[in-house]
Amino acid sequence: MSNVGGWLVGKTVRRGGVNPAGAHSSRSNTPQVQSTSTTVFGGGVKDASGRTTEFFSMDDQCPVCRSDRYLNPKLRLLVSSCYHKMCESCIDRLFTLGPAPCPICQKVLRKLAFMPQTFEDLTVEKEVAVRRRIAKEFNKRREDFPDLRSYNDYLEEVEVITFNLINEINIPETEARIEAYRKENAALIELNVRREEQYTQELKQQEEQERLEREQRAQEARRLEELEREEKEKGRREIIDRLETSTKDATEIIAKSRAEATKRAASRAVATTTFKSSAQLLRSRAAQSTTIPDVPHVPLQDDWYAYEDMYTKLDRYDDMYSEAVRQDQEGIMKAGGYKVEEAWERALRSAVTALFLPPLSDPENSLTFPPENDAALAQL
Amino acid sequence: MDAVEKANAEKQRRWVKDQKVGEGTYAVVYRGREAATGRRVAIKKIKVGQFKDGLDMSAIREVKYLRELHHQNVIELLDVFSSKTNLNLVLEFLDSDLEMIIKDRSLVFLPADIKSWMAMTFRGLEFCHRNFILHRDLKPNNLLVASDGQLKLADFGLARDFADPGYKMTSQVITRWYRPPELLFGCRYYSSTVDIWSVGCIFAELMLRTPYLPGETDMDQLRTIFRALGTPTEEDWPGHTKLPDYVPVGQFPKTPLRDLFTAASGDALNLLSRCLVYEPGRRITALEALHHPYFTGLPYPTHPSKLPRPASRTPRPLEEVDGNVDMANTGPGVKAAAPNRLKRKLSSPMEGLRPLARRLDFTQHKGS
Numbered sequence: 001m002s003n004v005g006g007w008l009v010g011k012t013v014r015r016g017g018v019n020p021a022g023a024h025s026s027r028s029n030t031p032q033v034q035s036t037s038t039t040v041f042g043g044g045v046k047d048a049s050g051r052t053t054e055f056f057s058m059d060d061q062c063p064v065c066r067s068d069r070y071l072n073p074k075l076r077l078l079v080s081s082c083y084h085k086m087c088e089s090c091i092d093r094l095f096t097l098g099p100a101p102c103p104i105c106q107k108v109l110r111k112l113a114f115m116p117q118t119f120e121d122l123t124v125e126k127e128v129a130v131r132r133r134i135a136k137e138f139n140k141r142r143e144d145f146p147d148l149r150s151y152n153d154y155l156e157e158v159e160v161i162t163f164n165l166i167n168e169i170n171i172p173e174t175e176a177r178i179e180a181y182r183k184e185n186a187a188l189i190e191l192n193v194r195r196e197e198q199y200t201q202e203l204k205q206q207e208e209q210e211r212l213e214r215e216q217r218a219q220e221a222r223r224l225e226e227l228e229r230e231e232k233e234k235g236r237r238e239i240i241d242r243l244e245t246s247t248k249d250a251t252e253i254i255a256k257s258r259a260e261a262t263k264r265a266a267s268r269a270v271a272t273t274t275f276k277s278s279a280q281l282l283r284s285r286a287a288q289s290t291t292i293p294d295v296p297h298v299p300l301q302d303d304w305y306a307y308e309d310m311y312t313k314l315d316r317y318d319d320m321y322s323e324a325v326r327q328d329q330e331g332i333m334k335a336g337g338y339k340v341e342e343a344w345e346r347a348l349r350s351a352v353t354a355l356f357l358p359p360l361s362d363p364e365n366s367l368t369f370p371p372e373n374d375a376a377l378a379q380l
Numbered sequence: 381m382d383a384v385e386k387a388n389a390e391k392q393r394r395w396v397k398d399q400k401v402g403e404g405t406y407a408v409v410y411r412g413r414e415a416a417t418g419r420r421v422a423i424k425k426i427k428v429g430q431f432k433d434g435l436d437m438s439a440i441r442e443v444k445y446l447r448e449l450h451h452q453n454v455i456e457l458l459d460v461f462s463s464k465t466n467l468n469l470v471l472e473f474l475d476s477d478l479e480m481i482i483k484d485r486s487l488v489f490l491p492a493d494i495k496s497w498m499a500m501t502f503r504g505l506e507f508c509h510r511n512f513i514l515h516r517d518l519k520p521n522n523l524l525v526a527s528d529g530q531l532k533l534a535d536f537g538l539a540r541d542f543a544d545p546g547y548k549m550t551s552q553v554i555t556r557w558y559r560p561p562e563l564l565f566g567c568r569y570y571s572s573t574v575d576i577w578s579v580g581c582i583f584a585e586l587m588l589r590t591p592y593l594p595g596e597t598d599m600d601q602l603r604t605i606f607r608a609l610g611t612p613t614e615e616d617w618p619g620h621t622k623l624p625d626y627v628p629v630g631q632f633p634k635t636p637l638r639d640l641f642t643a644a645s646g647d648a649l650n651l652l653s654r655c656l657v658y659e660p661g662r663r664i665t666a667l668e669a670l671h672h673p674y675f676t677g678l679p680y681p682t683h684p685s686k687l688p689r690p691a692s693r694t695p696r697p698l699e700e701v702d703g704n705v706d707m708a709n710t711g712p713g714v715k716a717a718a719p720n721r722l723k724r725k726l727s728s729p730m731e732g733l734r735p736l737a738r739r740l741d742f743t744q745h746k747g748s
Binding site: 292293294295296297299300301302304321322323324325328330331332333334335336337338339340342343346 | 451452492495499503506510512542543544545546562567568569570571572573574617618619620622623624659660661663667670671675676679680681682683685686
């Protein structure tokens, strides 16, 4: 069963029964893998590409009709819901006329409930199926629990239920437990299903992006290589030309050209190393974004406007200082955006600012008020 | 040693100057730290005596406004002291600016990141405007980013307080690409709305990752604006033909912003279009902008600590400290001044002097 582990980590592994006798030299007992899509029968375990890999061995024999691959090269064994194997012709013969008892254990079966076999060992097949069923509903995560302890308790319970189902211990009671759990956690289950979907989708996108990037990089690399070759060729020709025309020492000319070439190559290398795809950068941004939450916009972060102004501003003032604005016949000031209201506002605000602040009494921070401020207070 | 000198010497001892990181026409910038705590700061040493009229205008402006402005999104002036004949400004140390971030192609911006930067910009600007101060040089290069991601308005060398009615201001302010059309038409009476136009340009630049209205000359700037947003009619902008330097620069049709900003949300485009309104009086104010649905809608603005930051800590800091430090990457013609002149020198020297004379009296200092 060593190859099952290989399958679990997602590699495609050729697997099949190794003949325990190992002596059937007359025909190949090499295990073979046969891929089919799961159209009729459902079940089975899908591999990364979404296909079901069916278990297949030269030593297959139908336990019901005893026909084997030697008699029937097209023999295909399927597994019932009670985990007994039989060949397609037996299934046709027994179940075409409706549900009938299993010839081995007498459990009532239907034709459509047969599935292709993925693992050599049917107990593994069963365990995988049970675990898959359980995982659909028992999909809580660590985040859903307040502490590690309760999460571990939950995992323990899941394991007990799984064990019971696999070994058919206390089936009605276990089913009742599952049902109770389902009712209790309906919303959370739904949520986790959606989370899972989202996660797989993201994973898919990421893979796609990475593939594109790889392609792009490969293309870039090819282009650079091409460029480099051209440049080398050009350099060589240049050296020859120079040697032809110049009267200088040959070694000097060659050394000079070489130096130039290495300089160019170095600058190219720098340009390529700084290249980092935007997708990669975006991903690193996204990973960072969960650490500190973004908060909604607060227009102002001080309480400047929280105070009530103790004065009312009029629409216009007839003061001598804004005479110039009134005389602006052509509207030049208005066209430039000058606002006399701002000047009024400023004058008013500076006149009343801090008028009602009590003088500081703390002797350590002795800040004396200028006398004119006292005078202003007295005038009020 | 009198009390003032003693206080100054004490202040001077509080800060340690480290290596020089940049030099401009009127200032040298050092990296420094606080002697007691080791906190990193930037020290900007202003050369005095090179200018006939004493201190450079922008230094005065910077001190004058930063002394009073304390806000999370405005650079903090920690201290001012003099050494020999020089004036030293101790500023908060900020290691990157928005321009570096925009230019770093290895960074990816999410819509939420742009929202976060815009919110911080508007908050800082709203704070200036509520205190009746115009920044007048907003550009990505002057929006610095602290190590915790907070964006801060810096370079108050062109800032001034709101003008009193009838007082002229110079129209030669704001780096050209971010300069509103009324200033290009030479208008001398304007208000906080000039800053809003700049913020609109920065917003567009954040989305495009390239300057939105890169005019090559002042004339070309107008043409670039009109090409992008359509030539304004008398209805769009009443009275603009009467502005001092008005010249017709050709008719361009209006194209919907959507054509260029294909990926932007409707709310984002609405806010952008409200920043880039031709008639200055109808532009959105910073306070209104902060309540715009763009900010309240989803996605939430990115938490400042998660905003993208340039990975390589290239020693190109403290530009804040000085827009005049000549950075090789700021192409000619980007600044408000002619290429080889420095923009700060361009603001007319008389302008803004009136309020200064009242409050900052340097004669005493000289005499002592």
